Amino acid sequence: MSTTQAQSKQGELPEDTGAFAWLRALGPGGRRAFGGAFGGYALDSYDYFTLPLSMVAISAYFALDNGQTGLLTTVTLVVSAVGGALAGILADRIGRVKALMITVITYAVFTVACGFAPNYETLMVFRALQGLGFGGEWAVGAILVAEYAAPKHRGRTLGAVQSAWAAGWALAVIVYTLVFAFLDADTAWRVMFWTGALPALLVIYVRRHVKDAPEAAARRNASTERGSFGAIFKSDLLRTTLFATLLSTGVQGGYYTLATWVPTYLKTERGLTVVGTGGYLAFLISGAFLGYLTGGYLTDRIGRKNNITLFAALSAAGILAYTNIPSGANGLLLVLGFPLGFCMSAIFSGFGSFLSELYPTAVRGTGQGFTYNSGRAVGAFLPTLVGFLSDSWGVGGALILGAAGYALAVVALFGLPETRGRELL
Template sequence: MSTTPVTTSPAGDIDEDPGPFDWFRTLGPRGRRAFAGAFGGYALDSYDFFTLPLSMVAIAAYFGLNTGQTGLLATVTLVVSAVGGAVAGVLADRIGRVKALMITVATYAFFTVLCGFAPTYESLLVLRGLQGLGFGGEWAVGAILVAEYASAKHRGRTLAFVQSSWAVGWALAVVVNTTVFELLDPATAWRVMFWTGALPALLVLYVRKNVQDAPDAAAKRLTGRRGNPFASFAEIFKPGLAKTTFFAALLATGVQGGYYTLATWVPAYLKTERGLTVVGTGGYLTVLISGAFCGYLTGGFLTDRLGRKRTIALFAVLSAACVLAFTHLPAGANGVLLALSFPLGFCMSAIFSGFGSFLSELYPTAVRGTGQGFTYNMGRGVGAFFPALVGFMAGSWGVGGALVFGAIGYGIAVIALLGLPETRGRELV
């Protein structure tokens, strides 16, 4: 009988009995609390994001908007999130991961609630943009926090489980949205949806009391910044990192351009072009989200086995194929559409499973927050124009036809991978 050598996790625990959840056990007590904080933060980040797409039809009717204007609401959130994410990355390197995490969560919760009080379309546009400041930074900071507790062997699946919380928050938003819109008039229901975005404020209390930065990573961060204690954007564009920064941002642009095109417009597509009610749309989204959750977890195991690049490339190709199939079914094929919702959700989510580990491994500890925060959110900001393009082209192509921009985004992601190294098994330095 073969034996597995004893290993030590970053949290100091001894790895004596590997199993399917060994990744969680080896985080250690502090690492598990950090995981809970990052998981909850990203789930509620997702919840607050989806208050808009799920309410978009009602908001458009209330303010008398066209598809271009409604698409702009999603785009401004994502564009501003690029700024918020980059700033949060610098804060994570300057004041620590946990403090930066609390700031981002409090920011997106505060402005989501204010969106519910918006008297005009213009004020909603501004408030939604400000919500993006916190929305942009939470994932990058939380992913770095957990990555620095995780072992190289398990980092892919550990970060994939954090990523899976996006599906949890999405599902919660669909349940609450379906209930609220069944009980209230649409003109009031969309405001109530935004007001429920106050939930993340409770998470800040948990993080403040229970979560700490990984000690080794905190020491490396301070030591690495001894000559220059503050993270600088210039450092991630210096020789040795500039190429990585460019292609990582391009990869994030393609993947998020594809994803947010679908996340923003699929609910409207189901209602306007497939003729589904709120309850009917909820059924389709349930299947889509179930696929997403399974995709996150499956992708996490694959990214540790196949490598980061192969896994992302595989699901980029499959996601593009699913988008084209999902949006080009003939009228009356709603049964097939329902069946395709699962693989669509699976593939468009599995592609993200390796992102947290991949981006963390591309940068040294001293500038990890800056590098990951900038590349992921620059990609989000540029990718934000994909939903806007769908909105403006929907008038002539239809929403379903315009969703082809999602497939284009995944093609960009595959090209970007050519300029990046494989990092599976790389220790954080």
């Protein structure tokens, strides 16, 4: 164990300043909560990416155009706003852990159901229902861990939880590469959805080992106002709710545009094979994983707002560079995938801590669940717009719309306070 310790005053216990001080500071209960939230978010990511990775095969199977395939993603994300808001209310009323289990079970059941869809309309319904659980998991898991984390470590702790998204994405790409290599496309996309049953194992762990943070649970239970939409739209929180939703809209609009359409872009406009696409995505995902961790560290060092501003600008620049590489320069495409994944993920690292710090304990679940997922729902229209515009602009050209989302996020920050170091009340 490499832990650097510093002692500021004689007689005081030495301060733990090692690389994993944030994890040790959580305590046994907090580390179990971290494990549950990390696993939940990784599998949430895995279940989400079963669709984008299988989209070409699904499109061919049901004879869909780009607008129809983009609509599958938009429906998922729009319904996730409802799921996230409801999960936030549940988290404030019945507790973080119980709400977390409900969200995981929901997204697992309906991901598996997608694999049995006989037609496009049924697939859309199942995917929409999957969005109910998908929308709620992150907000509930982030709050659960945030309420265990010390203020000085909260950014990097929640950044580590966010890195689970890259882990789940990587697992999905690995499974996708294997499944599509050994099965015909008409069967492979269904198998991808059936593997979405994996989260059931996590629910067993969470039920047995994870508890709500005791102090936060006591404050929540003592409050007379818990889990209501009206509370986050009252005069004292209205400005926060509106600008936090706008922030989430911009960041997630940019992100989901890329996450949804990059696999299709690599296949249809770059002519990459299944294995080739997986290789290119490996660079994007490895950049994303390191981006989450780095962004978590920076959000504690330079502040929540500065971290978001920095990586919004870099992400927008990355999109423009990535989609304007000359034909035939696929080696450069590979190289740029790493910084693009890094920047578009680092911007998310401060979200868990930032949104948690903007709301009091009694309505933290409702506030975070509503703002994050409402932003996701509105931002979800960008992937659909890309789908419709791709017929005339090409997928690569339409992806530039993602840069506009990041610009919107920077504008939203002007209406929000800096919360670095804030105690949760």
